[in-house]
Amino acid sequence: MSDNTTSIVLAGVGGQGILLASSIIAKAAMIAGFEVKMNEVHGMAQRGGSVIAQIRYGKNVHSPLVEEGTAKVFASLEQIEAIRFAHYLSPDGLAVVSTQTIVPVTVSMGSGKYPQDVKQRLEKIFKNLIIVDALGKANELGNIKVANVIVLGAISRGLDLPLETWHEAIKSEVKEKFADLNIRAFEAGRNS
Amino acid sequence: MELLSGNEAFARGAYEAGVTVAAAYPGTPSTEILENIAARYKKDIYCEWSPNEKVALEVGAGAAQTGARVLVTMKHVGLNVAADPLMTLAYTGVAGGLVIIVADDPGMHSSQNEQDSRNYAIFAKVPMLEPSSSAEAKEFIKIGMDISEKYHTPVIVRSVTRISHSKGPVELCQRIQPRTEFGFVKNPQQYVTIPVWARKMRVQLEEKLGQMLQASNESPELNRIEWADEELGIITSGICYEYVKDIWPTASVLKLGWSNPLPDTLIKDFAAGVDKILVIEELDDILELRIKAMGIDCIGREFIPGIGELTPSVLRQCKAKMQGEEYIVPAPVEESKDLPARPPVLCPGCPHRGVFTVLAKNKVVVTGDIGCYSLGSLPPLSSLDTILCMGAGISMAHGMDKAKANHKVVGIMGDSTFFHSGITGLLDIAYNKGASTIIVVDNRITAMTGHQENPGSGKTLMGEDTIEASIEAIGRACGVKRVFSINPYDLAETSKVIETEINTNEPSLIVSKAPCPLAVGKPVGHKRNVDAEKCKVCGMCLKIGCPGMEGGEKGQVPKVNKLLCAGCGLCEQVCKFGAITMDKEI
Known part of the structure; x- marks a missing residue:
């Protein structure tokens, strides 16, 4: 637990664009002059399963893995995944949760229930919580694929990286023709 | 300075080390190394997906014997397949530089076991390097090449999932220019392992190990x-x-x-x-x-x-x-205890779903294999009964058949696995008069590892057009007479062929042909809707285990998640009440 290292954990469901969001955070931290390490999940775990990505930045970073209970910011692109991985957040950390719901196949099979009181649970778990209707906002922007970058905008409120590093990071990580759209998505999330 | 994953850094290391040949069979967590070589350095490095790891290492051995610097990569279990050439390559040694990257998977994130590849270095008597970060991943390939050339030995560089798939800062350097001419210098006493010469190599190998021991004591950079x-x-x-x-x-x-x-x-x-x-x-x-x-x-x-x-x-x-203390790692919160699990599943529109839907209806034992179709083992399909290793899906079916098991057996594997190590098993069934039914789910790509080309894809890793190996033709050439191609999206046809073949007393090969929709990048067809008036809430459409069909509380009409539905129409075919209809939207 190096005191000067900032840890971030992103959760969601395989295919939601967690990897892009985490790459942008890593890039922004790098542009801001920090050493960065990150870890992501590939392979079997990606096929619609629960996934997390971990990013750490600071002056001198060793482990790419975040210890449970130490993340400064924790975000989830899916509601119940926020609950599943909530224990990564530090007691004073910021949680950002997208209201998107993806019902697991186990629910359809009758071997589990999607909880109806997600909002109450989130409010009980997280002291410092931003709930974002990322899918709704992405729809307003005309492309549901930017929901992840909207969440990223909200995440940025909990991190000490300058705004211009975020913009620069987005431009470097997305295709040029989607840069403007993604920057608007980021702003929508940052101002939510 | 760039932020590279371990696998990107390994690829960069090969480039900087002056590698000119790279070969691999895909396998998580090693796959992206060759993908990166193809994407960024193919102008300078010939790279290929070999049909399996043994072939890849033999290709690497041949290239290295001409004096080239060569990279061969695989996941840990791939080294089992390549162990045969490795053991003797340590004896002959190499003329050029040969580095084998083997990526272990502690914790079994995407693997069937968590074997420790460090054992292989001791077993084969070859040096092993273990990088700790992306920066070292790059550097150790270069150092590994130097060691390989200096001591004329293959070198194993061991990665693990958290090295391969973690990113960290890497300083880029210039490429060391490779030599301009390559050629094998005949020296039978060095390269022909007939016993009389191999015994001498055996002694030389111990001498090399002694020299390397001294070097490992005096290599502060390592x-x-x-x-x-x-x-x-x-x-x-x-x-x-x-x-x-x-x-x-x-x-x-x-x-x-x-x-x-x-x-x-x-x-x-x-x-x-x-x-x-x-x-x-x-x-x-x-x-x-x-x-x-x-x-x-x-x-x-x-x-x-x-x-x-x-x-x-x-x-x-x-x-x-x-220290005699206790540290409790923060555990999942109380509110997460009753959450529904979210295991990986076959994707919406996956062509394998049709085959498993049919197998689930039949009382058969299914010997499975490694690939996306491993997911057919999970509920609600629950129709895959064994997974051992690449190739065993076919050979184990034959074994059960020859043991005169009191049940029917179906062997199943994917196209890439078939090319990897299924052909010999099929030949065994034909040769030794077996009667198994073998299904090859042929989506023309190595899907689970993220869509790598294989001998059936029509493309090489270098991006060139090439042959499209026919599984049906290979089956016939092995001597299998009953060979069928089916469209897995047509449930009636799939069902008819599989059921007939299960009950036929001679070997049959069923090739289920449909490309992976994720690889094609297009939905299969029009999205579907559930007509609430016609739906009797029987739950049939939920038994196919499609993430695109969402069931609710008991008695509630299921609904199609339009973001996920890929329009394969399987749900429509299993609905007995005509309650599932086609949407205008694709």
């Missing part, structure tokens, strides 16, 4: 002591080094980057400078046992688990335990 507190000295390697630096920031550390041959003198020097030695290694207790065998007292396995992957949290717990 094996270094970081002196700090004298009370505790930690000996570690690979990714664990980074965890150690976080958890024991004040301990003295001996970081082993070249772990075989084990630098004995260095270890003795380290031991002399600290009060107590703790060995931290992931999986087997290889270092600990060898250090103890040197007569040096150390602790390790009694505090550090040997099952699963080590993480900073696990090590923080170990540290507390060593």
